[in-house]
Amino acid sequence: MTAHNAVNVTLQHEQDAILGRVTPGKKWFLVSLLLVSFLTPVLIFFVNGMNYYLHMLLTTFMYIALASSWNMIGGFTGYTSLGHNVFLAIGGYFSGLIFAELGISPFITAPLAGLIAGALGLAFGLISLRTRGPAFIISTIAMVLLLKLTFDRWDLIGGTGGMSLPFLKVPSMYTKVPFYYGMLLLAIGAVYLSYRIRHSKFGLGLRAISQDEVKAEVAGIPTNRYKILAFAASALFVGSVGARYGYYLTYLRPNIFLTVIVGAQLVLMSVLGGKGTVSGPIVGAVLFIGINEFFVASLGSSELNIVATGVLLAIVLLFFPAGIVGSLKEADRLPSIFDWD
Amino acid sequence: MTDMALIIQLLFIGVSLGGVYALMGSGLTIVFGVMRIVNIAHAALMMVASYVTYFAYIRIGMDPILSIFLTIPLMYFVGVITYKVFFSRLSKGIRYGELTVLLTFSIALIVEGLLGYFFTNTYRSTSPTYSTSAFLFGELFLPKGQFYATILSIVLIAALWAFLRYTRIGNAIRATMQNPTAAQVVGVNIEKASVVAFGIGLALGGAAGSLSTYMFPFYPGKHWEWIGILLSLIVLGGMGSLLGALVGAMLLAVTATFVSHYFGPTWSAVTFFLALFLILLFRPEGLFGKKMEVK
Numbered sequence: 215m216t217a218h219n220a221v222n223v224t225l226q227h228e229q230d231a232i233l234g235r236v237t238p239g240k241k242w243f244l245v246s247l248l249l250v251s252f253l254t255p256v257l258i259f260f261v262n263g264m265n266y267y268l269h270m271l272l273t274t275f276m277y278i279a280l281a282s283s284w285n286m287i288g289g290f291t292g293y294t295s296l297g298h299n300v301f302l303a304i305g306g307y308f309s310g311l312i313f314a315e316l317g318i319s320p321f322i323t324a325p326l327a328g329l330i331a332g333a334l335g336l337a338f339g340l341i342s343l344r345t346r347g348p349a350f351i352i353s354t355i356a357m358v359l360l361l362k363l364t365f366d367r368w369d370l371i372g373g374t375g376g377m378s379l380p381f382l383k384v385p386s387m388y389t390k391v392p393f394y395y396g397m398l399l400l401a402i403g404a405v406y407l408s409y410r411i412r413h414s415k416f417g418l419g420l421r422a423i424s425q426d427e428v429k430a431e432v433a434g435i436p437t438n439r440y441k442i443l444a445f446a447a448s449a450l451f452v453g454s455v456g457a458r459y460g461y462y463l464t465y466l467r468p469n470i471f472l473t474v475i476v477g478a479q480l481v482l483m484s485v486l487g488g489k490g491t492v493s494g495p496i497v498g499a500v501l502f503i504g505i506n507e508f509f510v511a512s513l514g515s516s517e518l519n520i521v522a523t524g525v526l527l528a529i530v531l532l533f534f535p536a537g538i539v540g541s542l543k544e545a546d547r548l549p550s551i552f553d554w555d
Numbered sequence: 556m557t558d559m560a561l562i563i564q565l566l567f568i569g570v571s572l573g574g575v576y577a578l579m580g581s582g583l584t585i586v587f588g589v590m591r592i593v594n595i596a597h598a599a600l601m602m603v604a605s606y607v608t609y610f611a612y613i614r615i616g617m618d619p620i621l622s623i624f625l626t627i628p629l630m631y632f633v634g635v636i637t638y639k640v641f642f643s644r645l646s647k648g649i650r651y652g653e654l655t656v657l658l659t660f661s662i663a664l665i666v667e668g669l670l671g672y673f674f675t676n677t678y679r680s681t682s683p684t685y686s687t688s689a690f691l692f693g694e695l696f697l698p699k700g701q702f703y704a705t706i707l708s709i710v711l712i713a714a715l716w717a718f719l720r721y722t723r724i725g726n727a728i729r730a731t732m733q734n735p736t737a738a739q740v741v742g743v744n745i746e747k748a749s750v751v752a753f754g755i756g757l758a759l760g761g762a763a764g765s766l767s768t769y770m771f772p773f774y775p776g777k778h779w780e781w782i783g784i785l786l787s788l789i790v791l792g793g794m795g796s797l798l799g800a801l802v803g804a805m806l807l808a809v810t811a812t813f814v815s816h817y818f819g820p821t822w823s824a825v826t827f828f829l830a831l832f833l834i835l836l837f838r839p840e841g842l843f844g845k846k847m848e849v850k
C-alpha cells in the first residue's frame with residue numbers, strides 16, 4: 215500500500231466518523247439559524263431603529279466571511295498571512311472603479327471581484343509561498359506596504375484621497391437590506407467552502423502541510439499546488455466582501471483597507487475563535503464584533519481600540535493558542551452545535 | 556553640477572543615511588540571531604525612544620544626540636521587561652517562529668496605540684542647529700546632522716562588535732547565536748544570554764530612535780514603514796549577521812537615494828519593500844546569513 219493510499223484510507227475513516235456526527239440536533243440548529251438570519255430584515259416594518267441592528271449583523275457576516283476565508287490558509291494550512299486585507303482592497307477598488315467609470319453596480323461585479331482577488335492570490339501565492347515560517351509572514355506584510363504605497367500614488371483611483379461612490383438609491387429605511395443579504399450570502403458561501411475543504415482530501419492534505427510539510431511531501435501530497443490553491447481560495451471571498459464593503463461605505467481610501475491593523479484583525483478573529491476549525495472563525499468574529507463595539511462605545515477612541523486588539527491577540531497567543539473552540543475541544547467541553555470538524 | 560559630482564553627492568547622502576539604518580537594523584538582527592525572534596515591534600519601541608528624545612528636547616532643551624545616554628539604558632530596561640513578560644516562558648515548539656512573530660506584532664500594536672493615545676498622530680521632529688547646516692566641499696555638501704549620526708552609529712556598532720568579541724557574556728551570546736543546544740551543553744546560560752541580547756537589541760534601537768528625531772519626522776503609525784525598511788535591509792544582509800546589517804543598510808540606503816533623486820522621493824520607500832520581496836524569494840538567507848526557516 216502506497217503512502218497516498220494510506221492517506222485515502224485515513225480520509226475515508228475520518229469522513230465516516232464525521233458524517234456520523236452530523237446529528238439531527240445540529241441540522242435543526244443550522245436550519246433555524248439560517249431561517250432567522252434570512253427573516254430578520256422583515257423586522258424593519260415593525261421595529262424602530264432597526265438599521266443599527268442590521269448594520270451590526272451585516273458587519274458580523276462580513277467578518278465571518280473574512281475570518282473563515284483567512285482560516286483556509288492561516289488555519290488549515292498553517293501559513294499566517296498578515297496581509298489578507300490586500301484582497302479586500304483589490305475587490306473594493308476593482309468594483310468601485312467599474313462602478314465609477316461604467317455605472318455597473320458592485321452587487322453585480324462582486325463575484326468577478328472575488329475571482330480577480332483569487333487570481334491575484336494565486337499569483338502572489340506562486341511567488342510568496344516559496345518561503346516559510348517568519349519569512350512568509352514578513353512577505354505578506356511587505357505585500358500590504360507595497361500595495362498601500364502604490365495605491366497612495368495612483369491618480370486613477372484618487373491616491374490617498376481615494377474615490378467616492380454614489381449612494382444606493384433606495385429609501386433610507388431599506389438602505390441596509392441589500393447589503394445585509396449580500397454579506398449574509400458571502401458569509402454562508404465562505405463558511406460552506408471552508409467546511410467542504412475541511413472535509414475533503416484537499417483539506418486533509420492542507421492539514422498535513424500544517425503539521426509537517428516535509429513529511430507531507432514525502433507522503434505524496436503535492437504540497438506546492440495545495441498551498442497555492444489554498445491561498446487563492448482564501449482570497450476569493452475576501453475580494454467579494456471588499457466589493458460590497460466599499461459600496462456600503464460609499465468611499466474607498468487606501469487608509470481604510472490597507473492599514474496593517476485591518477490585516478491584524480482578520481488574524482485576531484481566527485486565532486481568538488480557534489484557527490484550523492470550521493466554527494472557530496465564526497465564534498471569533500462574533501466575539502470580536504462584541505468586544506469592538508464595547509470598546510468603541512466605552513472608550514470611544516480608535517487608538518485604544520488598537521491597544522485592545524494588541525492586548526487581546528497577545529493574551530490569546532500566550533494562554534490559549536488553540537483559541538476558544540480549540541481549547542474547549544481539547545477539554546472535551548465543546549457543545550456539539552459548534553463542532554463541525 | 557557635473558554628472559560625476561552628482562553621483563558622489565548622492566553617494567554621500569546615501570552612506571550618511573545608511574549608518575543610521577544600520578544602527579536600527581543591528582538591534583533587530585541581534586535579537587533574531589540569538590532568539591530566532593523576528594521582532595516586528597522593534598521599530599515601534601524605537602518610536603518610544605523618539606518620543607522620549609522629543610520631549611526631552613522640547614521641555615528641557617536636551618540635545619537629541621546627547622539623549623542617547625537617556626534612551627540606551629531606558630530601552631535596555633524596556634527590552635528586559637518585554638522579554639520577561641512575553642518570551643521567557645515560551646517553549647521552542649514547532650510553531651515558535653510564527654508564534655513569536657505574531658506576539659511581537661501584537662506588542663507593536665499595543666505600543667502604537669498607546670503612543671497615538673497619549674501623543675496624538677501629529678508629525679514631530681527635533682531641530683537642533685546641526686540638523687539644518689552642512690559641511691561644504693566645493694560644490695558638494697554633507698549634512699552635518701546626518702554625518703554625526705552615521706559616525707555615532709558606526710561607533711556604537713563597533714562597540715557592540717567588541718562587546719560580543721571580548722566579554723564573557725558577549726561570547727555567551729555569540730555561542731547561542733551559532734548553536735543554542737551546543738552552547739547549553741558547554742554551560743552557557745541561554746536564558747541570561749537571551750535577556751541581555753534582547754535588552755541590547757532594543758538599546759541600539761533606542762539610540763537610533765533618538766538620532767532619527769532630527770532626520771525623519773515621526774508619528775506613531777510610522778513604525779510600520781520603518782519595520783519594512785529594517786526587515787528589508789537585515790534580510791538582504793542575512794538575518795542574524797551584524798556585518799550583514801551594515802552592508803545591507805549601506806546598499807539599500809544608497810540605492811534608495813538614487814531612486815529618490817531620479818524617480819522622486821515618494822518611490823524611495825518602494826525600493827525597500829520591493830527589495831525585501833525579491834530577496835525573500837530568491838535568496839532568503841541574504842548575503843551573509845543562515846536560512847531563516849525555523850521549525
